[in-house]
Amino acid sequence: MKRSFLMLLWLLLGSGMAAAADVAIIAEGKSDYQIIYPDDVGNQHLNLYHRQAAEMLAQALLCSTAVALPVRAEKDLAAGQPGLYIGACRALSAAGLGKSSYQRWEHHLVVKGKDVFMFGDDWRGGVYPDSSRHNYCILGSYKSTLTFLEKFAGALFMGGAALADSVPKRSSITIPEDYHYDRIPQIQYCISRGKDINYDLANNFLPSPWYGSHGGHSHSRAILQDKYFATNPEYFALRKGKRVTHPTRPQYCFSNPQVREMIYQEVLEHLDKGYEIVQLAQSDGFWPCECPDCAALYGVESFGEKIWIMHREMAVRLQKDRPGRKVCIIAYGPTRIPPQTFKDFPDNVVIELAPYSDEIMASWQGYQVPGGFVVYLYNWGYYKPEGFMPKQSWQFCQQQLEKFHASNVKGIYRCGFGELFGLEGPTYYIWGKLLDDPKADPRELLQQYCQRVYAEGVDAMQKFFQLLDERLQLVVSKSEIDWNDPELLAGGLSLTRHPVQVIQTRYPDAVVAELENLLTAAEQKNQSFLLQRARLEFDYLKHTARAANALGRFRTSCAPAEAQSLFASLAARKLVIDSLPCNKSGNLADGSGYSLFGGATPQLMRMGGRLSGPLYAPFQWDGQWMLDRAVVPAGRTIRVGDSTVQYLVPENYMAEDLEQRFTKAGTRIFCRSGESSLQVIFILSPVVPQEDFAKHILRVTLGPEKKGLFSMPGRCKNGSRASCYKLVKTNLENAGKGDVYEAVAGNKTVITIPAPGVGTAPGEVAIEFNIPYESMPRPPRHGETWLFNACYGSGDIHGSSTWEHNFNQETWRNTRDSQGKIVF
Numbered sequence: 001m002k003r004s005f006l007m008l009l010w011l012l013l014g015s016g017m018a019a020a021a022d023v024a025i026i027a028e029g030k031s032d033y034q035i036i037y038p039d040d041v042g043n044q045h046l047n048l049y050h051r052q053a054a055e056m057l058a059q060a061l062l063c064s065t066a067v068a069l070p071v072r073a074e075k076d077l078a079a080g081q082p083g084l085y086i087g088a089c090r091a092l093s094a095a096g097l098g099k100s101s102y103q104r105w106e107h108h109l110v111v112k113g114k115d116v117f118m119f120g121d122d123w124r125g126g127v128y129p130d131s132s133r134h135n136y137c138i139l140g141s142y143k144s145t146l147t148f149l150e151k152f153a154g155a156l157f158m159g160g161a162a163l164a165d166s167v168p169k170r171s172s173i174t175i176p177e178d179y180h181y182d183r184i185p186q187i188q189y190c191i192s193r194g195k196d197i198n199y200d201l202a203n204n205f206l207p208s209p210w211y212g213s214h215g216g217h218s219h220s221r222a223i224l225q226d227k228y229f230a231t232n233p234e235y236f237a238l239r240k241g242k243r244v245t246h247p248t249r250p251q252y253c254f255s256n257p258q259v260r261e262m263i264y265q266e267v268l269e270h271l272d273k274g275y276e277i278v279q280l281a282q283s284d285g286f287w288p289c290e291c292p293d294c295a296a297l298y299g300v301e302s303f304g305e306k307i308w309i310m311h312r313e314m315a316v317r318l319q320k321d322r323p324g325r326k327v328c329i330i331a332y333g334p335t336r337i338p339p340q341t342f343k344d345f346p347d348n349v350v351i352e353l354a355p356y357s358d359e360i361m362a363s364w365q366g367y368q369v370p371g372g373f374v375v376y377l378y379n380w381g382y383y384k385p386e387g388f389m390p391k392q393s394w395q396f397c398q399q400q401l402e403k404f405h406a407s408n409v410k411g412i413y414r415c416g417f418g419e420l421f422g423l424e425g426p427t428y429y430i431w432g433k434l435l436d437d438p439k440a441d442p443r444e445l446l447q448q449y450c451q452r453v454y455a456e457g458v459d460a461m462q463k464f465f466q467l468l469d470e471r472l473q474l475v476v477s478k479s480e481i482d483w484n485d486p487e488l489l490a491g492g493l494s495l496t497r498h499p500v501q502v503i504q505t506r507y508p509d510a511v512v513a514e515l516e517n518l519l520t521a522a523e524q525k526n527q528s529f530l531l532q533r534a535r536l537e538f539d540y541l542k543h544t545a546r547a548a549n550a551l552g553r554f555r556t557s558c559a560p561a562e563a564q565s566l567f568a569s570l571a572a573r574k575l576v577i578d579s580l581p582c583n584k585s586g587n588l589a590d591g592s593g594y595s596l597f598g599g600a601t602p603q604l605m606r607m608g609g610r611l612s613g614p615l616y617a618p619f620q621w622d623g624q625w626m627l628d629r630a631v632v633p634a635g636r637t638i639r640v641g642d643s644t645v646q647y648l649v650p651e652n653y654m655a656e657d658l659e660q661r662f663t664k665a666g667t668r669i670f671c672r673s674g675e676s677s678l679q680v681i682f683i684l685s686p687v688v689p690q691e692d693f694a695k696h697i698l699r700v701t702l703g704p705e706k707k708g709l710f711s712m713p714g715r716c717k718n719g720s721r722a723s724c725y726k727l728v729k730t731n732l733e734n735a736g737k738g739d740v741y742e743a744v745a746g747n748k749t750v751i752t753i754p755a756p757g758v759g760t761a762p763g764e765v766a767i768e769f770n771i772p773y774e775s776m777p778r779p780p781r782h783g784e785t786w787l788f789n790a791c792y793g794s795g796d797i798h799g800s801s802t803w804e805h806n807f808n809q810e811t812w813r814n815t816r817d818s819q820g821k822i823v824f
């Protein structure tokens with residue numbers, strides 16, 4: 001009893017005292033304060049940003065409280081009036097605050113008497129001396145000003161929002177007496193394409209103006225293939241006896257001393273622009289030079305090891321040439337494994353891990369890397385299997401940043417970020433705050449975000465994002481993707497990582513419907529910019545998920561109703577994408593220039609992403625075209641003597657050709673009986689000149705069973721004869737590498753153009769593909785059902801169409817592995 005009374009007394013006194021000790025900056029619509037910025041800190045760009053911070057602070061406080069504080073240079077300050085001081089003002093030294101040197105991005109917020117001081121590491125190096133972009137500055141004082149607004153005015157800086165939307169309305173702004181906030185960020189930078197200065201700095205996406213990054217690779221900057229391949233092919237890697245190059249990923253002959261010298265000289269030139277550290281990194285999609293001198297280089301076999309030794313030698317040389325400067329060497333592709341012939345790096349080396357994983361970090365145990373580690377991050381970007389959909393759960397974000405802090409990671413390059421400010425906005429916010437404090441609570445951060453951004457829609461949106469986050473925790477594959485894989489970079493992806501699987505796992509129709517309900521509930525209460533953005537991004541997700549789920553059902557049942565649902569979803573998906581606004585360059589962006597979906601093109605969106613993002617067939621097909629013709633592209637049956645035409649669909653799982661040659665050709669077939677023969681009639685609209693058309697291939701596959709199936713290709717030319725191949729090994733027997741056929745001689749199948757007795761419209765042609773019974777595996781009996789397929793190949797792999805599409809393709813080798821049915 002007595003104890004709780006004391007407790008109560010303590011609480012009353014305690015809170016009363018705290019209130020009395022608060023310094024009121026703005027109270028009841030009034031303020032004595034002025035905002036002061038330094039007269040001149042000796043650099044025009046820093047002067048600009050000090051003044052900009054002061055004006056931004058005044059503007060934010062005005063938006064919040066409707067009180068306008070005067071903004072003054074220190075020489076003009078009004079004596080006797082308290083101040084909000086930004087940067088290294090004379091008053092800062094007079095107050096005994098400020099330092100002669102700071103750690104990177106160190107920042108402080110200190111209350112002394114009635115004055116508030118916001119200051120820290122302000123630095124402008126020598127790079128691009130005329131540019132006033134904030135990315136070339138360290139702006140500790142500006143960061144501290146934003147911190148003041150976040151902590152004491154309730155500000156929250158979100159992507160693309162106006163300043164007025166970033167601060168809540170308040171009648172007073174107070175700060176505790178003798179308040180002290182001192183911060184030295186452990187993660188000194190976190191870069192990628194920036195947003196605006198307030199967003200970047202408030203959310204800890206700090207620029208690194210001391211680091212000259214090429215975004216990944218330096219060799220191709222040192223030896224430009226455009227400049228040197230014609231004159232000095234010997235600089236480039238030898239492959240199959242020839243020197244070869246590549247427009248974006250040229251590889252080099254490291255045993256050539258001139259090559260090594262040029263790589264090193266680029267480091268010097270880059271440093272001399274004013275950087276303290278620059279990137280030193282091999283080309284993307286590495287493959288080795290095949291010359292004998294390269295094989296012998298440094299007396300080691302592994303090319304990763306050769307690169308490590310070469311880069312280390314350059315670092316040692318740099319110690320003498322540019323004392324105090326550094327190189328950032330990439331651990332990526334061939335150098336993903338640490339060096340095996342040495343364990344110590346000179347003190348001017350920083351290692352950039354690409355990627356970072358527990359296993360990779362553990363492999364660096366016992367190595368001396370005095371410069372520490374930085375990370376190249378693959379969290380976001382539409383090159384991921386999720387494409388244009390949300391990617392990371394908060395659990396993942398928190399674990400990642402706890403690990404970065406524990407392993408003393410100093411910097412981060414984000415490969416891709418900011419594609420989805422509607423659906424990923426809270427995750428960006430949470431991740432940004434965890435950069436500074438990995439122990440912060442994501443649920444609390446979510447609540448802050450939702451309250452600030454969605455106002456009355458807060459409850460619905462909090463539930464929306466929690467449900468989304470639960471779904472993102474469902475992971476289809478934990479195996480790491482090798483982003484250096486030349487085959488992946490060249491677009492030759494195996495379907496084993498099919499993004500459709502990810503979508504089906506995370507977004508069943510019921511989940512999509514629940515998300516839709518929550519979003520709609522929020523929309524009835526709030527129409528903020530970021531909620532509209534969430535709607536736009538969700539509509540893409542919704543239609544894509546519906547199509548993926550319908551595809552799953554269709555693959556199982558091949559039912560016409562499921563085909564209809566699939567193509568209706570695809571048609572709706574296409575409409576959503578086609579209705580998105582674009583800028584003049586054809587990239588998705590709203591009227592104010594704010595980029596949508598990472599500024600991708602509509603074509604790329606229809607694809608679903610790049611690298612491991614693309615959604616393959618039937619996602620790029622024209623759903624409306626299929627609906628109009630009631631096409632059921634698999635599990636098909638055709639009857640001999642039924643003249644109802646059936647349309648062909650693309651054969652390959654990849655269909656980047658959005659002109660959709662197959663829809664233009666409108667190829668369709670029916671089957672009729674000839675004299676002791678089967679006649680497959682192809683009707684198509686040639687979209688190319690007659691001579692090219694003659695090179696096109698028609699193909700009929702048939703037989704009573706899979707084994708011994710006949711496949712007969714022939715040219716689109718009157719009187720030409722088809723060849724014949726017999727199936728000798730199925731895909732299953734061939735370890736997934738596709739059905740195997742061998743040639744059969746003496747087939748008497750003949751192609752006749754035009755097909756006798758078939759009416760066609762102008763521009764169309766009917767072709768008779770006449771297969772005598774004697775040229776079949778055996779003569780069919782009347783009423784018998786066989787396996788059957790018919791294809792039209794217009795030259796390249798994307799232009800081939802087929803009657804029965806194989807929805808179980810793993811690679812291009814499987815395009816022709818399935819057949820429908822023919823009834824004689």
Ligand SMILES: [Zn+2]
Binds near residue numbers: 237256290291292293
């Ligand atoms: Zn070589």
